[in-house]
Amino acid sequence: MSMARRLLPALVAIVVVVLLGAACASDSSTSGGDVGERPVRVTTTANFITDLAEVIGGERVEVTGLLGPGVDPHLYKASAGDVAALRDADVVFYGGLDLEGRMADVLDELSDDKPTIAVSEGIPDDRKRQPTEFEGKFDPHIWFSVPLWREAVDVVEQAYVELDPDNADGYRERADAYRAELEALDAEVRETLASIPDDKRVLVTSHDAFGYFGEEYDFEVVGIQGTSTATEATTADIDRVAGVIADRGLEAVFIESTVSPQTIRAVLAAAERRGQTARIGGELFADAAGERGTPEGTYIGMVRHNVGLIAEGLAPSGSR
Amino acid sequence: MSDAMIIVLTAGLTATALALLGPFLVLRRVALMGDAVSHAVLPGIVAAFLVFQTRAPLVVILGAAAFALICVLAIEALRGTGLVASDAAIGLVFPALFALGVLGIHRYAANIHLDLDSTIYGEIAFAPFRTLDLGGVEVVRSVLIMGVVAAVNLGLITLLWKELKVTSFDPDFARSIRFSPTVVARLLLIAVAVTAVTAFESVGAILVVALLIVPAAAAYLMTDRLVAMVAIAVAIGWVSSVVGYAGAVEVDASIAGAMGLTAAVIFGIALLASPRHGLIARAVRRARTRRAVERALAEERGAQGAGA
Amino acid sequence: MAPALDIPALEVAHLTVSYGSTPALWDVDATFPSGAMSAIVGPNGSGKSTLIAAALGLVPSDSGRSTIFGRPAKEAMRRVAYVPQRESVDWDFPITVREVVEMGRYAEAGWLRRISRSDRAIVDGAIERVGMAPYSRRQIGQLSGGQRQRVFIARALAQEADLLVFDEPFAGVDARTEAALLSLLAQLRDREGRSVVMVHHDLQTVRSMVDWVLLLNVRAIACGPVASTMTPDNLRRVYGAADIGAPAAEGAAWVP
Numbered sequence: 001m002s003m004a005r006r007l008l009p010a011l012v013a014i015v016v017v018v019l020l021g022a023a024c025a026s027d028s029s030t031s032g033g034d035v036g037e038r039p040v041r042v043t044t045t046a047n048f049i050t051d052l053a054e055v056i057g058g059e060r061v062e063v064t065g066l067l068g069p070g071v072d073p074h075l076y077k078a079s080a081g082d083v084a085a086l087r088d089a090d091v092v093f094y095g096g097l098d099l100e101g102r103m104a105d106v107l108d109e110l111s112d113d114k115p116t117i118a119v120s121e122g123i124p125d126d127r128k129r130q131p132t133e134f135e136g137k138f139d140p141h142i143w144f145s146v147p148l149w150r151e152a153v154d155v156v157e158q159a160y161v162e163l164d165p166d167n168a169d170g171y172r173e174r175a176d177a178y179r180a181e182l183e184a185l186d187a188e189v190r191e192t193l194a195s196i197p198d199d200k201r202v203l204v205t206s207h208d209a210f211g212y213f214g215e216e217y218d219f220e221v222v223g224i225q226g227t228s229t230a231t232e233a234t235t236a237d238i239d240r241v242a243g244v245i246a247d248r249g250l251e252a253v254f255i256e257s258t259v260s261p262q263t264i265r266a267v268l269a270a271a272e273r274r275g276q277t278a279r280i281g282g283e284l285f286a287d288a289a290g291e292r293g294t295p296e297g298t299y300i301g302m303v304r305h306n307v308g309l310i311a312e313g314l315a316p317s318g319s320r
Numbered sequence: 321m322s323d324a325m326i327i328v329l330t331a332g333l334t335a336t337a338l339a340l341l342g343p344f345l346v347l348r349r350v351a352l353m354g355d356a357v358s359h360a361v362l363p364g365i366v367a368a369f370l371v372f373q374t375r376a377p378l379v380v381i382l383g384a385a386a387f388a389l390i391c392v393l394a395i396e397a398l399r400g401t402g403l404v405a406s407d408a409a410i411g412l413v414f415p416a417l418f419a420l421g422v423l424g425i426h427r428y429a430a431n432i433h434l435d436l437d438s439t440i441y442g443e444i445a446f447a448p449f450r451t452l453d454l455g456g457v458e459v460v461r462s463v464l465i466m467g468v469v470a471a472v473n474l475g476l477i478t479l480l481w482k483e484l485k486v487t488s489f490d491p492d493f494a495r496s497i498r499f500s501p502t503v504v505a506r507l508l509l510i511a512v513a514v515t516a517v518t519a520f521e522s523v524g525a526i527l528v529v530a531l532l533i534v535p536a537a538a539a540y541l542m543t544d545r546l547v548a549m550v551a552i553a554v555a556i557g558w559v560s561s562v563v564g565y566a567g568a569v570e571v572d573a574s575i576a577g578a579m580g581l582t583a584a585v586i587f588g589i590a591l592l593a594s595p596r597h598g599l600i601a602r603a604v605r606r607a608r609t610r611r612a613v614e615r616a617l618a619e620e621r622g623a624q625g626a627g628a
Numbered sequence: 629m630a631p632a633l634d635i636p637a638l639e640v641a642h643l644t645v646s647y648g649s650t651p652a653l654w655d656v657d658a659t660f661p662s663g664a665m666s667a668i669v670g671p672n673g674s675g676k677s678t679l680i681a682a683a684l685g686l687v688p689s690d691s692g693r694s695t696i697f698g699r700p701a702k703e704a705m706r707r708v709a710y711v712p713q714r715e716s717v718d719w720d721f722p723i724t725v726r727e728v729v730e731m732g733r734y735a736e737a738g739w740l741r742r743i744s745r746s747d748r749a750i751v752d753g754a755i756e757r758v759g760m761a762p763y764s765r766r767q768i769g770q771l772s773g774g775q776r777q778r779v780f781i782a783r784a785l786a787q788e789a790d791l792l793v794f795d796e797p798f799a800g801v802d803a804r805t806e807a808a809l810l811s812l813l814a815q816l817r818d819r820e821g822r823s824v825v826m827v828h829h830d831l832q833t834v835r836s837m838v839d840w841v842l843l844l845n846v847r848a849i850a851c852g853p854v855a856s857t858m859t860p861d862n863l864r865r866v867y868g869a870a871d872i873g874a875p876a877a878e879g880a881a882w883v884p
Contacts, residue, residue: 010474077574080578106449489718492729
């Protein structure tokens, strides 16, 4: 009896908390609602998605990007303002395929309230890369294949048209124009990379963000460490990659804007011992585009930057 | 209710659940238990993923909880041998488990994103968006989960109050009256492990590690009563939640970071200004004693001078 | 009251305990009569604390057995109040005098239950008896060494045990307090017939205040009434030649 009485506060606490929790949820769901004449409020994750949302949305949209340049989407930590950005948005665009890690669950739950759209959702499964160990888990880094990113344009365009049908024509026009730009970009990429002979088409980087790039533009991609940032490269990884550099006579390897360059320096030292002097060909944009306002701050600028560096590093000296 | 209220409520309930246990960890000199658990859960996540091929929260939590329990019980067992000190036991067990997890990822899951941040560690900012349907009523998950955990912890320390007190204070005596310190320590640590894992999932690791120890350590400086220490620790947890949230909004920063920092600032204030154990109080007392001694010495010399 | 040996308060037979490969106690036989004040005496490292802990079943023994009032120690622990050495106590622990003494009633209350009103009355009485009533709300770290020891004796009193076992109860206690506490223990023996067993280092006190003594140096050297046991010959066998008659043998044994 006395024991039950002593537990009473705890039981009361549980009941209060359940009621509080329920009360909280019942008023917190604010829907995007009718857009009408005001601008469409858009929230995005990675900054190249922000770029896409702005390009297609034009004057009609106000875009808030949650992730800045140089932020690994897996390691993103929300700030207080991000809560309002997600709550007030009419639509949320994100990468999908687990690019955003745990945040995907949140976006999934948010979809009861408002459209939350993975820009990768229009890509059929057979065009996605699947690591061998796990079925149904796809590589999220689709944006380094320009034709795949073109699919994302359709997704964003469709979302805007449904949300703001009065201005559908504007979205369609901007999407058409951007698709044309991306097609031109794709041709430009292929042309720039044509200067690299077949046996040198090996892209050595610090982590596996360039799988789609390799498939699209016919490169062998050698990542030093796996996709997970929790593990570190082993000496065997470093030896393996140094071996590739030496065997293929590569002159440049690349680092990424979101990964520490230390490991790649160890690889270069190992390759040096095997008689192949390679250099760091520069920093590639991987999981984020560059600073806003710089040329690399847009998707197109980011791709041009990467492809330029790759061509410069791997093409034979004469052709440069 | 607003998103702000939900976030503060989630943080406050998490702080309550943790601050009810933290004082006992501080008094038993195993304050780093929270950090240990935050790393030791990695192999559990890998194992859960390998067995069930999913990162679904429930599976991940169960895997993590299993290894959190292994971690705390192994630390306690190692302490119990008397061969290594508390801090060494903690320092031995959790790196071993973390290393096991890293090896597991490297061997079996190198090509997918499997790490603590993308699996178990939640983000308090997203608490308002994660709801649960409970018989037709929508309930905020983190408020519900952390509230229930806090209530269970409250029940646990209410029931085990005198057992926790006697085994923390005088384990030899406790053993002589058949209050096994080992059993009480295990119950406490199981509660710590379960609370830590559920809190990781709701609010992320930084906040858990901070709120488990910092409020308890500050409270320790501010009172001479155990019951007051626990109550003050809970109160500091709530103040940190409210002030930390306001600060995070002010500068648009990480909410968990701001709350953890607020708790640290409160500890700093307690360290300086606590009436009994604070550094200022101590300096004042010392100065006062010195003056009294000088005065007494002067009087004594004066008396001797008069006598001679 | 004459020491009664028909049912001893505490008896150990062939008790052997080792830490690692070195024996702390070797084949110790000893008997402590009920209704008497007994002391365990010996140099540092002679196994005095170990003997107490092993006899009460608090540390595992390699061989031997111990009985309390004729029953196996594990079954009779309810009748024992044990006061461990104080050096392991965290004096900064946020706990008051009263709360420490209340612990003496925990065994009676049992797991998960709170102590009752009658338990509280017993606690008040115990605090009163050691003269600590004015300090009952003090945090224990704010007491002097003698006061601290009085608190732990009060806790043992609150246990209302028939056998009180103390490990070095007067370490760090001034002579006046020690005398007062000893006379309190003598009162318990004389008026209530309680038995006391303590580890003690002051041979002088042992001679004047204690009824029965065990001389211990890993092995039991001698055990019996003080007068017939504390012979110069026996003391030499326990301490070695140099220290006999020194007022505090353990302190004097260390000569820089």
